[in-house]
Amino acid sequence: MKHLLSIADLTPTDLTDLLDLTESFVEVNERPIPKVPALRGKTVVSLFFEDSTRTRLSFETAAKRLSADTMTFSVSTSSVKKGESVRDTVETIEAMGIHALVVRHASAGVPAQVSRWVRGASVINGGDGWHEHPTQALLDAFTLRQHLHTIEGRHVAIVGDIKHSRVARSDALAFTALGARVTLVAPPTLLPPSLDGWPVEVSYDLDDVLPKIDACYLLRMQRERMTEALVPSLREYASLYGLTPERADRLGPEALIMHPGPMNRGVEIAGEVTDRPNVVVIDQVRNGVAVRMAVLYSLLGGPDAAPEETDQP
């Protein structure tokens, strides 16, 4: 594996291998000194054309815990403001001798395009437009597996703004590849125009779905991506699709409540619900670091050509 651009590129075995590798890094993160020298001398650059708190910090923490060096590129203080193109920016950064680029951009396909421009570095998709957010899906799958012990045969509902959500797309692909059943729950205006080829079921009625599921994955209402009036008001959305305390009571006792963050309290999730013990949002963030360590380790660790064995196993 050279780049991580999309969950769609990964086989179920690839996914399981990454989740297994993540277990090792969860252990590393629990050590008194949570740092290993595995990527010493490697440089990881986060190239974020879009705002982010958790993904960028999570990648930087992951890289630092593997002893890699990190550089951060933020558009607001760069030559992009002077009109430098993405391609020139990428070529300039790569010429400084870097090993991995984490790319986030508001347009779908930018990380894939960047992966065709780079000469040797690995490209990781840190979220591209409405397309995909593969490391989010990996950390969500890991969190599911951690709490439910297995993903195979579990039923997950993804609720909310599916249309604008790269998380929904990556999650649906990852969960179904690992054997889960996925139901998308949203008003028709917030579903993609076509669901052809999506291995999912669709429902418009959250109350009907809640008692049947093992995990309820709430998406953020992305006000910044909504250019047209797709819901009459956020209040109406909250009353029909928000996870109110009454709705949370309809969930099974073991069912998880997940959210990729940042949460809009009072819209997709009621403030009181966020304190319940089956809300695993903090675990998602914690696992995010371990998952990204596993991704960096797999991408930067492999040899170009394996030379002779030099030691006992």
Add this chain to the structure above:
Amino acid sequence: MSDDDIRRAVWRMAHEIVEANHGLHDVVLIGLQTGGVPIAAALAEALEKIEPETGADVPIGCLDVAFHRDDFGLRPVLPPALTEIPVDLTGRVVVLVDDVLFTGRTIRAALDALGDYGRARAVQLAVMVDRGHRELPIRPDYVGKNLPTRRDEMVNVSSEGVDLGELVK
């Protein structure tokens, strides 16, 4: 070496561990993944028989050094095995256990990794087979058998005994 030879070697090394440390106070056994883990378990069992009072309380852990190796990038990425260190190692006497001591690079990586779990008072090394060809200044404290080998030979330690074969390329 047959399985009986291995059993006797474990028994002798366990005695040596007790003797060198004047008992088992503060001793922790740590087996290196994957070959050292069963040997550490066998040593723990022997210690329990030798020192019935304290032998059962010796903590036993396992360590995978994949993230600390110096040949990272030279060999394929292997899925690391479980690391489990049950106690804070500060002030303890750690006995690292491995099946075969060869170049010493695995042990160097293990010493690095151990540092992340506390400052051990001492680290000792027990190996079933010392096959020579060291590339680093590392020597074992407890040895099951010194086995002269060629560099391209392969040593296999299992519960059935120790085999010497050609390295499969």
